[in-house]
Amino acid sequence: MHGTRILDEADRLMTVCNSCRYCEGLCAVFPAMEMRRAFSDGDLNYLANLCHSCGACYVDCQFSPPHEFDVNVPKTLAVARAESYAAYAWPQALSGAFARNGLVISIIAALSMAAFILGFAALNDRSVLFGVHTGPGAFYKLMPHNAMAVLFSAAFLYAILALVMSMRAFWRDIGAPIGNRADSGSIFQAIRDAGELRYLHGGGVGCYNEDDKPTDRRKLYHHLTFYGFILCFAATSVATLYHYLLAREAPYPWWDLPVVLGTLGGIGLIIGPIGLFTAKMRRDPALLDESRYGMDVGFIAMLFLTGVTGMLLLILRETAAMGPLLALHLGAVFALFITMPYGKFVHGIYRFAALVRYAQERRSEGGT
């Protein structure tokens, strides 16, 4: 018996699946399962995070509901996955944030944006807040660059620390039987698998969504979101380098690298989350962990908010709306950073770790 009801159910399903194995060609979960005859909590959390929820094994299974064996791997692993986020959260005192995650994220986002608005209003003159600022250093008339850098670096570093500690706990728990050292080949393999969403593909035809006709829409929207996020992050990083190394201050002209990267990323962060949200609303509830709508939608909304406020800021940066928009955008980004370890963002971290583990297991099995 396992610690939780959902792990007991996941164990039951993996026992059914391991005596069938018809799905072994669909994704990484089933080959990983076949390497085991019994399943520890760590094994099940590993399999749960290896699952990309493409839905193919549900549609292909001769034992899915209404069959009495009641095999629903995507839903069961989705619940187990969400519970694993809380189980490995650092510090554990904050794991409760996953319980009503949508509410938690909304409150933090609202508070964060309100704090920036109020902070801007308190520290700036009305004429500055609603003034028109152009040219290098325009943003820093509202908030000094150093203050911005310190605040956001602190939030970002905290997020990194919490994520690393969580991932470490997960990695240790899924260590058996091949140990905790990751080789560079496996890491590289996992980067490729995650980067192309190799297993979000239904065994090749696409994901199952509202019916039994597979499509690649979710993969496309996820790519837009993920690479949008990466581009925005790259934009900020390049801007930081410009600032410190080249002493060039934002805002930059539209053709300059940070703006180009940010614009492309921002478009991705608007279209991607809208697509993912629509897909989630339309998806067959049988495949979903519906009790986590809040967490999923909360994260999608945070990304969308970041993208929208950033794009508005770009478009309206030479108008009187710049001050309030900058506050909103910074508020959104700040909230995104500090909630990253306590929301849906962590799925990427754990899934990546699971992919590294899987690449290792394949290598050790293949004897290479």
Next chain:
Amino acid sequence: MSSKYDVLVIGGGNAALCAAISARRGGASVLVLEGAPKFYRGGNTRHTRNMRCAHDAATEILTGPYTEEEFWEDLLRVTGGETDEVLARHMIRESKDILNWIVEQGVRWQPSLGGTLSLGRTNSFFLGGGRAMLNALYLTAERLGVAVEYDAEVADLAIEDGMFLAARLERPVRGETEIRATSLVAAAGGFEANIEWLKQYWGEAADNFLIRGTPYNRGSILKMLLDKGVQEVGDPTQCHAVAIDARAPKFDGGIITRHDSVVFGIVVNKHAQRFYDEGEDIWPKRYAIWGRLVAAQPDQIAYIIFDSTVVTSFMPTLFPPIAGQTVAELAGKLELDPAALEKTITEFNAAVRPGTFDHTILDDCRTEGITPPKTHWARRIETPPYLAYPVRPGITFTYLGTRVNKEARMLMKGGKPSANMFAAGEIMAGNVLGKGYAAGMGMTIGSVFGRIAGREAAKHARN
């Protein structure tokens, strides 16, 4: 009220869908009537995994060539010659093209990943299994404009002088209670889920049979056709039966209730007595005979008994083995006579001769001085915990069918071909598979004859 189609396909599995797609591609309007609800569509196809097709060279998914001649020899061996050579060779020849044709219908293959079955050279595996294959065929059929109805049970067939006229339905479909069509393709499977029918040959023992497929394989279409003058083929008393876990559900336990651990232990009946050489032959022969052997035992139950040393030698099982620290404790849990089981195991252990165990060949580990002997893979059962799987006969399919010719056209009693009735799949498998079985052959029969039946049915409808 009635409505009219070029081709009516009765059934919803591999053969039926191949026929429907092939007929539709041949220009016919097609209606598929599947008697089962949508989830259970496809009869035994939903539990299949692979198909045996001849091929002259290795492919991406097949490790080496499997010639027509070799296929024919395998078929001859498993059927003991009970096959129609002309039809069988025709099927084998056609199977070569099916490898590609079925992919054009949306079905995807996967490389044999090993582990489960050693069929990487001869058999092609469906990515995601039989239900995935079915899903792909249904999507293609619907995209082509084939009409499909579920829960559409046929109550009666109007047939005159070997000519199909109409099907009468139990419940109205699309507002109609009668469907007329120019051609009929019967692809509605065998009668393995019809316990009453099985009892005609097996008596009350059939009550203890477990059925590996859905409860909808009742053979009602087969019965109607035979009653209305179609010539029968195949031994009506025979069915394909394997030993499956006695804890499996009555219907539709599928592949996962099977046991392949016989070779690693002994098998006893409810009196704790051994009754057959557990080491007679290697897979798949030993796999296929145990259903029938168990069916012949009292109460149609038996127990595979082994010890803790061999637990990891076979696939993990759905139901865990029943365990006891002593033979007597295990016997108690199995409700067997402890003294009798102890005696059987003691005698077996004493009869085991030294040898080198290798389950991949007919090794030299055998018994001496007991009846029945265990002629290979005999090792002492002596390391607790002692373990057991209870097993019952699991019925896979029946052999009785309708006789057909190379066009998949049904032959009437007296040998005259029907004007417009075709058959494909398990309902006519007995033409080529008079007895026995080799993995993946049922699907070959289904796809090859389904494709032919659809094509011929459409051709007839157009003329």
